[in-house]
Amino acid sequence: MARPAVAEIDLDSIRANFRLAASLAPDSNTLAVVKADAYGHGATRVAHSLADQTKAFAVASIEEAVALRQAGIRHPILLLEGFFEAGELDVIAREGFWTAVHSAEQLDQIELASVSMPLTVWLKVDTGMHRLGFSPDRAVAAYQRLQSLPQVGRVVVMSHLANADLVASRGISVASQIERLPAAFRAPGVETSVANSAGLLDHEPARRTWQRPGIMLYGASPLEQDNGHSRQLQAAMTLKSRVIATRWVEPGEQVGYGARFVATRRCRIGTVAMGYADGYPRQAIEGTPVLVDGKRTSLAGRVSMDMLTVDLTDLPETGTGSDVELWGKHLSANEVAACCDTIAYHLFTGVTQRVPRVYRGD
Structure with missing residues (x-):
């Protein structure tokens, strides 16, 4: 009998979320961000499920892109962090990958490279995120230099929004970031990409030639306050397990490590096959919600490596073998995350x- 901890992935929901993303910018292009193993959902399976809907995918690194190629994905794949060594450029050209360029050093390396096919480059402009990219006053010269190189066939201008998820502007606003894009990049014929999931869901001016939805494809809203678009998202991952034991605990007795939970009444505790070695956060606070047989209860005690414990006192119909949802279709991952x-x-x-x-809707 297999251990009951599973992550159920609903590919139909991912497809529906992509359709929503594309519908918000129907006259432009929407790629699918599948970095970090499609945010833990399985990049190969997710990419195949979206292959007939998207024109391109995006990942963090060449290793992730090569893995998709080896799995049969023939779409263009954008390397969001670009290349780390000049030696990668030959693979990028040969495999038809697209690469971000965010530094003068990368520009120099492209100029010195001998590539089999002209590169598609996404020039990153730092409009206020201050992680990667050319400053606006240097970006136009970088764009012109790229266009002049025989190693480059196409240039897309990209930037990244720092605070698109916030209700009130703390730090730089979306409007200010867009205004920092040089006027030359707002001219007809220049391809641009600004909107991440939050920008796409809540900031119409950020919707440009290319949109880059990530987290929204997997059914979680990045917005601090939901809107009519984000409320349409469908959860794609349901983390599930079962109750594997129950016991009564008397007042004054502890449950789990560190005596974080000490019973104030006689209570029935259920032990669930799920712990931090499975990825459930150890920092989850007392009272973090859990569903048992579809009914809401909460953690009772600290999460351990392979198990966690929940309070079943007010759920007398539950017991050993009861189904447990840690987050997913009926319990928002955002709500659980806030407790962690x-x-x-x-x-x-x-x-x-x-x-x-375990995949559904394949």
């Missing part, structure tokens, strides 16, 4: 490989 001082991205990408992915 993290975000849904972290929950999804943190589910470890010892948890089997």
Whole structure:
């Protein structure tokens, strides 16, 4: 009998979320971001499920792109962090990958390279995120230089939004970031890409030639406050397990490590086959919601490596063998993440490989 911890992945929901993303910018192009193993959902399976809907995919690195090629994905694949060594350029050209360029060093390396096919380059402009990219006052010269190189066939201008998820502007606003794009990049014929998931869901001016949805494809909203678009998202990952034991605990007795939970009444505790070695956050606080047989209860005690415990006192019909949903279709990953001082991205990408992915809607 297999351990009952599984991550159920609904590919139909991922497809529906992509259709929503594309519908928000119907006159432009929408690629699918499948970096970090498709945010923990399985990049190969997700990419195949979206192959008939998207024109391109995006990943973080060449290793992720090569893995998709080897799995039979023939679409263009954008390397969001670009290349790390000049030696990668031959593979990028040969495989038809697209590469971000964010530094003068990368420009120099392209100019010195001998490639089999002209490159498609996504020039990154730093409009306020301050991680990667050319400053706006240097970006136009970089764009012109790229266009002049025989090694480059096409240039797309990209930037990344820092605060598109926020209700009130803390730090730089989306409007300010867009205004920082040089006027030359707003001219007809220049391909641009600004909108991530939050930009696509909540900022119409950020929708440009190319959109780059990531987290929204997997059914979690990045927005601080949901809107009519984000409420249409469908959860794609349901993290599930079962109750494997129950016991009564008397008042004053502890449950789990560290005596974090001490019973204030006689209570019935269920032990669930799920722990931090599976990717469930150890920092989950007391009271973090859990569904048992579809009914809401909460953690009781600290999460351990392979197990966690929940309070079943008020759910007398539950017991050993009861189904447990840790997050998913009926329990928002965002709600669970808030109890763990993290975000849904972290929950999804943190589910470890010892948890089997079971696919639906294949």
